[in-house]
Amino acid sequence: xxxxxxxxLRNDIDTLSNKLEEQHKNHMxxxxxxxxxxxxxxxxxxxxxxxxxxxxxxxxxxxxxxxxDESSCIFLNNHKCEIYEERPIIxxxxxxxxxxxxxxxxxxLSACELNFTEFDMEEFSEENxxxxxxxxxxxxxxxxxxIAKSKLTxxxxxxxxxxxxxxxxx
Ligand code: SF4
Numbered sequence: 001x002x003x004x005x006x007x008x009l010r011n012d013i014d015t016l017s018n019k020l021e022e023q024h025k026n027h028m029x030x031x032x033x034x035x036x037x038x039x040x041x042x043x044x045x046x047x048x049x050x051x052x053x054x055x056x057x058x059x060x061x062x063x064x065x066x067x068x069d070e071s072s073c074i075f076l077n078n079h080k081c082e083i084y085e086e087r088p089i090i091x092x093x094x095x096x097x098x099x100x101x102x103x104x105x106x107x108x109l110s111a112c113e114l115n116f117t118e119f120d121m122e123e124f125s126e127e128n129x130x131x132x133x134x135x136x137x138x139x140x141x142x143x144x145x146x147i148a149k150s151k152l153t154x155x156x157x158x159x160x161x162x163x164x165x166x167x168x169x170x
Pocket of ligand 1: 037038039040041073074075076077080081082083084087088091
């Protein structure tokens with residue numbers, strides 16, 4: 001299967017996330033060992049199958065943590081991500097100030113509760129936040145194309161797959 005466009009989007013997101021992390025380094029408490037954001041997310045098929053393919057090709061198989069509770073991610077082991085290099089997009093923006101439009105068409109900002117405790121919220125702008133809707137729209141369209149091209153007829157363009165299902169495919 002072809003995942004080039006997805007990986008390009010992922011790289012673009014990493015580039016922006018790294019820039020924002022650097023910009024906000026004095027207000028972000030994110031560090032190795034903190035796993036508050038690691039939950040059993042659900043992801044689009046294009047991400048799901050890209051991760052499955054990469055993990056199948058990889059030399060080191062991730063250890064599945066079957067001791068985690070239902071809501072935690074199965075790839076979280078000893079506070080570390082077993083699939084860090086291949087982790088989904090949602091995991092690549094953890095902790096950043098995310099700007100998105102809510103159901104009432106108003107702009108909303110979301111960030112980890114441990115971060116920005118001494119930051120003036122008025123100082124958030126388009127220049128120092130992650131535009132979540134923009135990237136989500138790109139991912140949605142990529143996924144739609146992927147489903148059509150791959151003839152994965154079991155999925156509609158709105159279907160998501162829980163990360164934990166990856167364990168059945170690797
Ligand atoms: S894939 Fe990795 S970063 Fe994402 S929720 Fe699971 S353990 Fe955390």
